[in-house]
Amino acid sequence: AVVVPHRNPFALAKSVATTDALSDGRLDLGVAVGYLRSEFLALGADFDERNELFDEALAVLRGAWTASSVSARGRHFDGLDQVLAPAPVQLPHPPLWIAGNSARARRRAAAWGQGWAPLSIDDLGARTIRSVSIPTVDDLRRAARTLRADTVVAGRDPAEVGLWATTSDSAAAGRDExxxxxxxxxxxxxxxxxxxxxxATFHLDDTDGAERAVDTYAERVLAAAGLPR
Incomplete structure (x- = not known):
């Protein structure tokens, strides 16, 4: 996922559109608010403004991808009649998956995202990323029901908003066990x-190990499902 408040939204819109064009429309874009204060400090971004920066940037992104030109003034930028080229291949823009476990992230996904991408984390993990724990499948099921309710409140069809799951079961992906x-x-x-x-998450320290794990996953899981590698 892209940590949106790290970047100027016009520059991000350009890079995303170019990636979508180069991939012939195969880009799914995860977007997140971010949680590491040290990263914000290193990049000269304001950690305490991250939610406001995220919301204003997403408005600019959608405008830059869908309008012939866009003008927008934010907390740290001022764009007048900016034209984006090339435009994204996917219309109206690449799918936006809102990452994060908080109610605010979930409501953002329900209101204008194409999907919500929470993490399966326990209380310790939630404290680390300054968010909400979703440790079990039952917790994810309850969160999914709330997402559907939030989508209805936002005036959208719940079928328009996907759910991207990352659960603890994937930690063994690519391993013999x-x-x-x-x-x-x-x-x-x-x-x-x-x-x-x-x-499917692969917790490995080197490229060779990662390649072996992906191959193992393909051979064992995809083959068991009758799917091509």
Whole structure:
């Protein structure tokens, strides 16, 4: 996911549109507010303004991607009649997945995102990223129900807002101890609670190990599901 408050929104709009064009419209864009104060300090961005910076930037992004030109003034930028070229391949713009476990992130996704991407984390992890814990599938199921309710309140069809799941079950992805059948059952459970996407996480320290893990996952899980590698 892109930490939106780290960047000027016009520069971000340009880079995203170019990536979408180069990938022939295969980009899904995760966007997040950010949580590491040290990163903001290193980049000269204001950590305490991050929510306000995020909201104003997303308005600029959508305008830059969909209008012939856009003018916008923010806390730290002033753009007049800015023209974006090339435009994104996907219309009206690449899918925006709002990352984050907070109610504010979920409501943003419900109001104008194409999906919500929470993390499966316990209380310790939640304190680390200054957010809300969603440690179990049951917790994710409750969160998914709340997302659908928020979407209705926002005047949108819940079918328009996807759920991208990342759960603790994926921590063993690519390892020999992963049970392919049990993992596929887990993915079915996620789909039944409303998840449309899933991230398999590989906790490794080197590129070679990561490549082996991806190959192992493909051989064991995708093969068990009857899917091509």
């Amino acid at each position: 992963l049970d392919p059948g049990a993992h596929l059952d887990h993915l079915v459970e996620l789909a039944e609670l409303g998840a449309s996407h899933f991230t």
